[in-house]
Amino acid sequence: xxxxxxxxxxxxxxxxxxxxxxxxxxxxxxxxxxxxxxxxxxxxxxxxxxxxxxxxxxxxxxxxxxxxxxxxxxxxxxxxxxxxxxxxxxxxxxxx
Amino acid sequence: xxxxxxxxxxxxxxxxxxxxxxxxxxxxxxxxxxxxxxxxxxxxxxxxxxxxxxxxxxxxxxxxxxxxxxxxxxxxxxxxxxxxxxxxxxxxxxxxxxxxxxxxxxxxxxxxxxxxxxxxxxxxxxxxxxxxxxxxxxxxxxxxxxxxxxxxxxxxxxxxxxxxxxxxxxxxxxxxxxxxxxxxxxxxxxxxxxxxxxxxxxxxxxxxxxxxxxxxxxxxxxxxxxxxxxxxxxxxxxxxxxxxxxxxxxxxxxxxxxxxxxxxxxxxxxxxxxxxxxxxxxxxxxxxxxxxxxxxxxxxxxxxxxxxxxxxxxxxxxxxxxxxxxxxxxxxxxxxxxxxxxxxxxxxxxxxxxxxxxxxxxxxxxxxxxxxxxxxxxxxxxxxxxxxxxxxxxxxxxxxxxxxxxxxxxxxxxxxxxxxxxxxxxxxxxxxxxxxxx
Numbered sequence: 001x002x003x004x005x006x007x008x009x010x011x012x013x014x015x016x017x018x019x020x021x022x023x024x025x026x027x028x029x030x031x032x033x034x035x036x037x038x039x040x041x042x043x044x045x046x047x048x049x050x051x052x053x054x055x056x057x058x059x060x061x062x063x064x065x066x067x068x069x070x071x072x073x074x075x076x077x078x079x080x081x082x083x084x085x086x087x088x089x090x091x092x093x094x095x096x
Numbered sequence: 097x098x099x100x101x102x103x104x105x106x107x108x109x110x111x112x113x114x115x116x117x118x119x120x121x122x123x124x125x126x127x128x129x130x131x132x133x134x135x136x137x138x139x140x141x142x143x144x145x146x147x148x149x150x151x152x153x154x155x156x157x158x159x160x161x162x163x164x165x166x167x168x169x170x171x172x173x174x175x176x177x178x179x180x181x182x183x184x185x186x187x188x189x190x191x192x193x194x195x196x197x198x199x200x201x202x203x204x205x206x207x208x209x210x211x212x213x214x215x216x217x218x219x220x221x222x223x224x225x226x227x228x229x230x231x232x233x234x235x236x237x238x239x240x241x242x243x244x245x246x247x248x249x250x251x252x253x254x255x256x257x258x259x260x261x262x263x264x265x266x267x268x269x270x271x272x273x274x275x276x277x278x279x280x281x282x283x284x285x286x287x288x289x290x291x292x293x294x295x296x297x298x299x300x301x302x303x304x305x306x307x308x309x310x311x312x313x314x315x316x317x318x319x320x321x322x323x324x325x326x327x328x329x330x331x332x333x334x335x336x337x338x339x340x341x342x343x344x345x346x347x348x349x350x351x352x353x354x355x356x357x358x359x360x361x362x363x364x365x366x367x368x369x370x371x372x373x374x375x376x377x378x379x380x381x382x383x384x385x386x387x388x389x390x391x392x393x394x395x396x397x398x399x400x401x402x403x404x405x406x407x408x409x410x411x412x413x414x415x416x417x418x419x420x421x422x423x424x425x426x427x428x429x430x431x432x433x434x435x436x437x438x439x440x441x442x443x444x445x446x447x448x449x450x451x452x453x454x455x456x457x458x459x460x461x462x463x464x465x466x467x468x469x470x471x472x473x474x475x476x477x478x479x480x481x482x483x484x485x486x487x488x489x490x491x492x493x494x495x496x497x498x499x500x501x502x503x504x505x506x507x508x509x510x511x512x513x514x515x516x517x518x519x520x521x522x523x524x525x526x527x528x529x530x531x532x533x534x
Binding site for chain 2: 010011013014017038040043044046047048067068069070071074075077079083084085086087088089091092093094095096
């Protein structure tokens with residue numbers, strides 16, 4: 001359910017120093033498939049890190065897009081998202 | 097060799113920098129640790145800096161801090177899709193000293209406040225993420241989880257201190273690790289997204305009816321959150337205007353709202369569009385605010401540990417940045433006292449909790465603890481009120497071929513048709529506590 005096409009992608013208004021290791025992980029992918037109906041992470045995330053593949057029935061994420069707000073972990077009804085901060089100096093750097 | 101300090105502060109936001117500044121002024125050795133490349137690089141702020149509380153920290157700070165505009169106008173728009181009922185106040189007394197509040201860009205303000213701490217003698221380390229806390233090992237080498245002795249960085253380096261002050265923000269990973277805070281449920285958390293637009297100062301002053309240098313804020317209820325409880329807001333900076341939209345996380349989740357979409361929808365509202373037309377977006381941001389209130393406030397100390405600001409859920413209504421700075425100040429005062437006594441045990445740290453409990457804002461936080469439950473049960477309150485105001489206003493201002501009596505009856509019917517009038521009264525009462533100006 002990609003709602004950001006490249007022209008609309010708010011990431012062009014963000015400066016992100018991408019780390020080469022992920023600070024996000026899904027604890028149990030089975031839970032996303034079997035226990036989660038409406039996948040809140042896919043629409044609540046302000047920078048669309050998460051994507052649900054309906055064909056493969058699989059959750060995927062691009063940690064490089066993350067702006068570290070933490071809302072996914074709060075919104076996940078299964079408490080299934082493990083999130084920590086990227087290493088020091090990495091991640092989003094707001095200018096304004 | 098482990099570096100050792102009197103105090104380590106985690107996070108260089110308003111709470112952390114305030115704490116570091118006051119401790120450094122009192123000749124303590126202080127390390128101020130910030131995970132971003134510079135203080136303010138991770139923060140979003142929809143709001144204003146309040147003059148009186150901030151002056152507790154730095155008297156006459158407006159003469160040196162990077163502020164945008166002193167606010168003279170606060171508006172509240174109750175919005176429907178093509179109308180708005182406006183309530184507002186303009187007070188020109190607020191345009192001059194001692195001022196009331198200022199719009200500001202926290203990315204700049206936080207750098208300034210951290211720099212105050214540095215000038216007072218604190219050591220600022222940026223790009224430095226704290227991964228965990230160090231605990232007292234005791235004589236038997238067993239970890240005593242009630243006595244913190246330092247921090248571990250993400251590169252494995254250890255730093256020791258008599259006291260660690262956590263000012264790590266809303267996600268509060270270390271506060272949780274210390275066992276002081278549990279997870280906050282979605283109905284006690286709000287979430288906001290923001291877009292910042294570049295706009296010429298003359299244009300800002302024209303559109304918001306300001307004299308050069310004056311500032312305005314507009315709060316928006318109803319339309320922006322499309323059915324949930326939350327708010328939109330417009331803030332005038334010197335050469336920028338910020339638009340924020342957001343609300344309770346449980347409402348956003350249950351109603352399937354993407355906050356980004358809500359922001360775009362609000363931007364496209366005919367009354368918002370005319371305020372922003374021609375302005376270029378320069379930044380997009382997102383941030384959670386813990387609305388948890390009294391029920392979710394953690395224990396704020398252990399031996400050698402104090403928790404401040406958002407990590408401590410120090411939010412009351414629209415106040416957050418000032419409470420962060422005040423809790424930072426109280427934490428620092430407690431640390432200074434502990435150093436004088438040579439005792440950083442939990443008993444001395446409890447002094448901080450007493451200061452917080454005796455504060456004016458804690459009384460407000462205690463008083464508001466039922467609001468959260470109300471909004472959990474009635475997610476539609478704001479939307480119904482805003483809709484009702486606009487329906488009534490459309491009728492009130494409409495010129496018709498009817499008697500005054502017929503008109504009055506019609507308005508009464510609109511009110512009673514919307515929902516039970518008693519519910520409207522309760523929504524208004526709860527709203528009063530939660531709307532207000534930014």
